[in-house]
Amino acid sequence: AQRVTQPEKLLSVFKGAPVELKCNYSYSGSPELFWYVQYSRQRLQLLLRHISRESIKGFTADLNKGETSFHLKKPFAQEEDSAMYYCALQNTGTASKLTFGTGTRLQVTL
Amino acid sequence: DTGVSQDPRHKITKRGQNVTFRCDPISEHNRLYWYRQTLGQGPEFLTYFQNEAQLEKSRLLSDRFSAERPKGSFSTLEIQRTEQGDSAMYLCASSPGTGGKNIQYFGAGTRLSVL
Numbered sequence: 001a002q003r004v005t006q007p008e009k010l011l012s013v014f015k016g017a018p019v020e021l022k023c024n025y026s027y028s029g030s031p032e033l034f035w036y037v038q039y040s041r042q043r044l045q046l047l048l049r050h051i052s053r054e055s056i057k058g059f060t061a062d063l064n065k066g067e068t069s070f071h072l073k074k075p076f077a078q079e080e081d082s083a084m085y086y087c088a089l090q091n092t093g094t095a096s097k098l099t100f101g102t103g104t105r106l107q108v109t110l
Numbered sequence: 111d112t113g114v115s116q117d118p119r120h121k122i123t124k125r126g127q128n129v130t131f132r133c134d135p136i137s138e139h140n141r142l143y144w145y146r147q148t149l150g151q152g153p154e155f156l157t158y159f160q161n162e163a164q165l166e167k168s169r170l171l172s173d174r175f176s177a178e179r180p181k182g183s184f185s186t187l188e189i190q191r192t193e194q195g196d197s198a199m200y201l202c203a204s205s206p207g208t209g210g211k212n213i214q215y216f217g218a219g220t221r222l223s224v225l
Binding site: 042088090099100 | 113141143145150151152153154155158160165166201203205212213214215216217218219
């Protein structure tokens with residue numbers, strides 16, 4: 001069975017501080033991993049996916065298969081980064097359904 | 111707005127009533143998904159359509175739940191004899207296809223409250 005674990009419900013950091021949102025997964029196949037973000041009163045939207053290896057809004061995430069992790073990082077937090085962040089794993093079956101973690105609320109304060 | 115559209119945004123109903131939600135996917139997306147999200151949890155997969163065919167259903171989808179996508183475009187999710195435990199946000203997502211094009215785009219959701 002596939003599982004995604006986000007150990008922190010809330011992460012509070014000061015503006016300009018580094019951010020790391022943790023995500024660990026359990027999956028028997030070759031995973032495809034995503035970070036989705038939900039800003040206040042907005043819909044869930046894709047932030048980044050591991051295969052694209054992009055930096056979006058200053059965020060990066062590296063897939064570490066040895067540690068089964070896909071942590072989201074940003075060197076300098078901004079106020080506008082405050083949101084709910086969900087790590088998700090997509091299975092390689094026909095449906096390609098997503099399995100989400102419980103989410104981490106990032107709060108960036110001045 | 112050319113994104114995924116869901117209607118209604120909010121639904122309040124009494125226990126035992128039937129409710130139906132609608133999802134309009136992004137045009138030409140042949141894959142459509144329904145998820146359910148309860149407080150403090152991430153979205154959980156309910157069911158999946160490839161065009162008009164419902165190809166997978168989660169064990170979360172009891173026999174009181176039925177979903178359709180009659181012409182491979184919009185989809186409906188019906189809950190019969192609602193229970194308080196059905197209170198949740200129901201999310202719809204669509205995607206264009208497999209492989210690198212299978213990014214799922216989400217609607218704003220329908221929030222169901224069963225009194």
